Amino acid sequence: AQRVTQPEKLLSVFKGAPVELKCNYSYSGSPELFWYVQYSRQRLQLLLRHISRESIKGFTADLNKGETSFHLKKPFAQEEDSAMYYCALRLQNAGNMLTFGGGTRLMVKP
Amino acid sequence: EPEVTQTPSHQVTQMGQEVILRCVPISNHLYFYWYRQILGQKVEFLVSFYNNEISEKSEIFDDQFSVERPDGSNFTLKIRSTKLEDSAMYFCASSVVFGYTFGSGTRLTVV
Numbered sequence: 489a490q491r492v493t494q495p496e497k498l499l500s501v502f503k504g505a506p507v508e509l510k511c512n513y514s515y516s517g518s519p520e521l522f523w524y525v526q527y528s529r530q531r532l533q534l535l536l537r538h539i540s541r542e543s544i545k546g547f548t549a550d551l552n553k554g555e556t557s558f559h560l561k562k563p564f565a566q567e568e569d570s571a572m573y574y575c576a577l578r579l580q581n582a583g584n585m586l587t588f589g590g591g592t593r594l595m596v597k598p
Numbered sequence: 599e600p601e602v603t604q605t606p607s608h609q610v611t612q613m614g615q616e617v618i619l620r621c622v623p624i625s626n627h628l629y630f631y632w633y634r635q636i637l638g639q640k641v642e643f644l645v646s647f648y649n650n651e652i653s654e655k656s657e658i659f660d661d662q663f664s665v666e667r668p669d670g671s672n673f674t675l676k677i678r679s680t681k682l683e684d685s686a687m688y689f690c691a692s693s694v695v696f697g698y699t700f701g702s703g704t705r706l707t708v709v
Contacts, residue, residue, distance in 0.1 A: 531602075532641070532689065532700040574641060583654045584629055584693065588641040 490515040494589035509560040511575030521558040604701035621690030631691040
């Protein structure tokens with residue numbers, strides 16, 4: 489069965505510091521990977537899809553099939569980036585179900 | 599921007615009671631979903647619904663759960679006889695094909 493692991497429950501950085509939120513997955517086929525963000529008291533919002541290879545709010549993520557990782561990066565963190573970040577996986581050609589990681593709380597200190 | 603609306607935002611119910619969680623998906627979306635998140639745990643898939651029937655469901659979605667689209671706009675999740683362990687945030691989502699839009703969730707507390 490597929491699995492998504494986010495090893496850090498909490499990541500605390502200072503404003504302007506680089507950020508890397510780790511995500512590893514286990515699945516032998518071709519997954520589709522996503523990052524979702526949840527700001528305080530707000531709904532889950534799609535941040536990135538690996539297929540689109542775009543940068544949103546300065547965040548990027550590259551799918552590394554060799555390491556089965558999809559780490560989320562930003563070179564200079566901002567205080568407004570403080571939120572919960574969830575990595576999620578969808579199995580291609582297997583419906584629309586998402587499997588989520590446990591989430592990482594990012595705190596950006598002034 | 600269109601939103602997925604969930605009501606109520608918080609529901610408290612007694613163990614053994616039936617509860618219905620309501621969702622209004624985005625009007626032109628075709629796929630509808632329920633997820634839940636027990637406090638401190640992962641967001642977990644419950645069920646997806648397409649063309650007026652369940653298309654996928656997880657092991658969590660047992661006979662105590664049911665979904666319905668009663669009137670072409672609402673999408674409901676019913677829990678027949680709630681247990682303490684059903685306490686969680688329940689998220690509704692909808693999509694055209696893919697590209698989920700999530701609702702803000704209903705916090706269900708079973709006492």
